[in-house]
Amino acid sequence: MEGVYLKNIKKYFDNIVDFISIFFIALLVIIISCQVFTRNVLNYMPKWSEEASLLLLVWITFCGIGVGFREKLHIGVGFLVALFPKKTRYFFDLISQILLIIVSILFIVYGYKFTLLMNNSTMPGTGFPQSILYAAVPVSGILMLIYGIELLVKKEMHKETDEISKE
Numbered sequence: 205m206e207g208v209y210l211k212n213i214k215k216y217f218d219n220i221v222d223f224i225s226i227f228f229i230a231l232l233v234i235i236i237s238c239q240v241f242t243r244n245v246l247n248y249m250p251k252w253s254e255e256a257s258l259l260l261l262v263w264i265t266f267c268g269i270g271v272g273f274r275e276k277l278h279i280g281v282g283f284l285v286a287l288f289p290k291k292t293r294y295f296f297d298l299i300s301q302i303l304l305i306i307v308s309i310l311f312i313v314y315g316y317k318f319t320l321l322m323n324n325s326t327m328p329g330t331g332f333p334q335s336i337l338y339a340a341v342p343v344s345g346i347l348m349l350i351y352g353i354e355l356l357v358k359k360e361m362h363k364e365t366d367e368i369s370k371e
Contacts, residue, residue: 214354218274221347225267232260255329259337266340270347273304273355304352311345 239253285293319342322334 228260228264232257251329255327262337263340266344269344270351273348273351301352301356308345308348308352312342315341315345
């Protein structure tokens with residue numbers, strides 16, 4: 205019963221992360237489309253549009269790091285690991301998982317410190333605090349930590365080459 209409950213929480217959490225990512229991508233497309241239209245047709249460019257696009261792009265990128273680990277989408281590493289015997293693969297997976305958790309903790313700690321440091325600075329186009337831009341780093345660290353612990357518990361870090369070829 206407990207395992208089903210945790211799976212439901214994880215599925216709900218994954219859906220929220222996916223929804224936010226898709227929403228940010230859609231918003232980015234809308235803002236850039238409006239920016240192109242107003243610049244080329246109306247000869248006007250809103251001063252906030254470039255900054256808002258940058259802000260969304262940074263958040264999409266950093267959220268994508270966590271989603272990439274959740275989906276086991278590390279470019280090329282799975283192919284390299286697949287060349288080794290199973291015992292060696294397990295060792296490399298364990299090292300990768302531990303390094304992922306360490307890096308995610310660094311993202312959280314130093315990203316949080318930097319976000320606080322930038323709180324008094326504002327973005328000129330939108331007037332938003334710079335900390336909104338840099339908050340993507342600790343949030344990404346939290347996602348990486350959650351998915352890194354999940355990968356450590358599941359004892360799998362890479363997609364098997366058979367899984368990749370089926371997709």
